[in-house]
Amino acid sequence: MILGKLDVSDFRNIQTLSLTPHPRLNLITGNNGSGKSSILESIQCLSTGHSFRTRKARELINREAQSFTLTALFSDPQTSREHRTGLSRQRDGSVELRLDFEEVKSIAEVTRLLPVKSLTPDSHKLIQDGPDERRQFLDWGVFHMEHGFLDTWKHFKRSLSQRNQLLRDTGSSAELKTWDSLFVESSEAIDQFRSRYVSELSVALTQRMQDMDARFHVELGYRPGWSDDFSLAELLTRNLDYHRRMKTTTDGPHRAEMTLTTEGTAAKQILSRGQQKVLVYLLHLAQLDLLEQRNARQAVVLCDDLTSELDSEHSREIINQLLKLNGQVFVSGVDLDVLRHHDHSVFHMEHGSLKNVV
């Protein structure tokens, strides 16, 4: 998708701002605190209802205002079909969400149409932190490629939360059993989506590693979140006493893990910090490749503070790689001169306002 117009009001330190982005590369410059990241956050927020820096939407409302409003025009470069979306959120939590002039209930409808990928300075958490980060990464890809995933995920969340509630309330085995079939069915479906996705991603990652001449090798693996010695249904029965003692369900896709290994050892223990950073970008690029190859779709890519993360050679290389895809890229940074060799637009921020658009 390509954002053709963005209007922001009362969002972070931005009172009103109107932007007509370049279809390929947008450089957002300005001093620290001028509002560069806020612009990127507003784009992510339009797509997902929250930003890469906070899930608390209230923090995004300008301190002097009662609500923020974001609107955008975007189009599919394949079909040239235009869409219009708008999101407004009040301090009391009420939300108004529109897509193509209709009110919509779920932000997922916009997310599906307008995929956004945020690459931020804490992206290395993907390798350094626990499995949650990697599950989120995995599910970003599955969500955008598999239509059935969201409903399956909702069934799973509902059955997990009901089951855990019964475990906490020492519910009877009969009561627990009423949720087990939905839990097992949805868990197995999620497992299939994820395991197929990881094998496809693994091929795309290898391809990217070769293209970028990465001098290290990483294997992508996947564990479903329960022992493969038994079926999940059997495990729920076998481990019931343990689940009761723990007051939670310890088997299921909420415990799944995407693994990154180098010759059998966790990549984070072997790769240098610099190699880990490159690996994070390669993983995201591999996801974007799959989305384009399999679904003919592009995400809007947001790179917050790219040049503070990577040296100028690597920054340039990552932008080159991103622009080999057909999508639109937004990069923020204090000094982005090293990226000016592509056709682009520059937006310069000062105190929450746009100055001299180049």
Ligand SMILES: Nc1ncnc2c1ncn2[C@@H]1O[C@H](COP(=O)(O)OP(=O)(O)O)[C@@H](O)[C@H]1O
């Ligand atoms: N809800 C808010 N209302 C007003 N100002 C805010 C709000 N949230 C953050 N800010 C301020 O907005 C400014 C811009 O932040 P940011 O977009 O991170 O700048 P940059 O990325 O250019 O360094 C910061 O000075 C921050 O304190």
Ligand SMILES: [Mg+2]
């Ligand atoms: Mg910033």
